[in-house]
Amino acid sequence: MTAPSLLWFRQDLRLADNPALMAAAAGPLLPVFVLDDQAAGGWAPGGAARWWLHHSLAALGAALAARGAPLFLLRGRAEILIPGLAQAIGAKEVFASRLYEPWARERDRRIAEALAADGRQLRLATSAVLMEPARFAAGSGKPYAVYTPFARALAATGDPPSPLPTPTVLAGLPQPPDGLALATLDLLPRRDWAAGFAAHWQPGEAGAAARLTGFLAGPIAAYGAARNTPGVAGTSGLSPHLHWGEMSPRSLWHAVRAALPQPGVLGPQSRAWPFLSELLWREFSYHLLWHHPSLPDAPLRPRFAEFPWAPKPALLRAWQRGRTGLPIVDAGLRELWQTGWMHNRVRMIAASLLVKHLLQPWQDGAAWFWDTLVDADLAANSASWQWVAGCGSDAAPYFRIFNPVLQGEKFDPAGDYVRRYVPELARLPAKWLHRPWEAPAAVLDAAGLRLGLDYPRPIVDLAEGRARALAAFATLGTPA
DNA sequence: TTTTGAGTTGTTCGA
């Protein structure tokens, strides 16, 4: 009989297209998940992500149990528990999907060493990305620093390999050890602020598949334009499923290619490109995080170390609570609080206000998103906040500052989105919805709105805030 | 090595 192996689930909570699972399933296996908050330091999953993780583990556990290999749950330091468990069951190999977070890379390195010292092996599979960042570089051999050449070069390598099948039967250990009950991982919030999440999300592989089916049946056709309209369901909503690995990026890639068939055509001219390029932005974020492990903490452009941020807790708090007095920003932050997710267009507008008009450090915004997003992903969150702040990886002109009124009027013209999440403004006519402080008194009266009481006046004068941001950027001067 | 073309997502002003 072959030696059993250990299958360590981390952020690949699926059975479909899971190379680590397929490798482990060649013989008897013990699937294990370890909740290891200590190793992650400040980047342990945030509150919303823990809610998701709880439900995703429940789904994965059920799927594994149905196939004969129940999921073994542990809590504690993986670098002790995993080698110990491998030894206890006599596993020669530990299979897992590769992680890209700096803390996780460091931990995997130590675990691989500990296992090797004992004659065992940690085998990591490519599973969370289309292309290993370590094996993809520009012509110069250096990592890419600009999205467009990165995306073009990646597309030029062709479609990724086809997804692997889902195993129907697994050989569990004859006498699997008793793990923790899911509830004892304590992932759900004490005070049930996440009660509303369940109306929006179905964590787990089946939920991911259902979301994909719905997306391909409708929104994909108009994705290029509709993805920017937060009032309609024009996006895929797959981000949390991708983050937790409930669907692999290459499965998604192939599903979208099959839904918009154009044999032989791949690249900016293909119909699938508007969506695929979003998937490639995710990929680019992983590329950046891999090559710049300080991405979550420090500006990629070193000169930004001198940027005159002006931290002010009251401003940050008003932004977090959706009380800035700028309707589309407040709608976004309230959507985030209620659903654990925020529309991508609104993320940019809200983030821009925080770092530019309000001059709050991007790290503060990133930390809030980390705690409140069900799709919080260290690569995407860090890269995106740096991009908005202007210290990230692109040559965006510094004067590109979003005006939340114009953005609201452009992308939420009828005000459907603002009305949904800022009900106190719901009765305002569209003409004034994105600028209530300019509405005539009679209009406010008719809408039953008392500015400053029912809804705040703007926390910042937009023209002044813009000028302040430009002045702050000007202090950086030109690099040597 | 040097050169060249190009770069996610915008706003404001004035004709």
Place this chain on the structure above:
DNA sequence: GTCGAACAACTCAAA
């Protein structure tokens, strides 16, 4: 109301 230009120079990637 609509349109084009200005905003200012930097950095990257590839030829």
